[in-house]
Amino acid sequence: MxxxxxxxxxxxxxxxxxxxxxxxxxxxxxxxxxxxxxxxxxxxxxxxxxxxxxxxxMGTYYKIDEHYVRIQCGPIWWTVPLEHIFSVEKTSSVWLMMGGPHVRLALSKDGLMIRYRSHPKQKWFGLFDPSVLISPVDRDQFLEAIKSARPDLTFTPDGNLRLKES
Structure with missing residues (x-):
């Protein structure tokens, strides 16, 4: 890829x-x-x-490579391993930009919430799944790119990505 x-x-x-x-x-x-x-x-x-x-x-962008989703927000960077993602959801809320148990690296209210974990018991503060909020210009194209990198994720009827149920 x-x-x-x-x-x-x-x-x-x-x-x-x-x-x-x-x-x-x-x-x-x-x-x-x-x-x-x-x-x-x-x-x-x-x-x-x-x-x-x-x-x-002026320096916020997102990159998908072979193994990671790399997020650059000025001098702040965040890396999410593709294999740890279990959900990518479309969001549209100003409140998500201001609060909540996630890393906010979005500059728009219309974004994507990427939820991930490396093992089933990994939670932030023992309560929340690790997650990051981003805002690519073309959310659908970004979702398609993640889907092509992770074929085990499937689209839900509302256009989000979720891990297939076993």
């Missing part, structure tokens, strides 16, 4: 928020260097914050 890269879907509200905060951080960081006396530490921290926000906003 060749490598497939999927860009992230970014909602306009998230774009506005990230761009605005990045510009504000850059601007305030530059101003800190010209204050009397200059505040170099504060200016540097604000410039780094702006760079972090911009890298998340």
């Amino acid at each position: 060749n490598r497939s890269i999927y860009p992230a879907r970014i909602d306009w509200g998230i774009s506005l928020l990230f761009a605005g905060l990045a510009i504000l951080s850059f601007g305030m960081g530059i101003v800190c260097f010209f204050l009397t006396p200059p505040t170099y530490i504060g200016g540097t921290l604000l410039l780094l914050t702006g760079a972090l926000l911009q890298s998340i906003w």
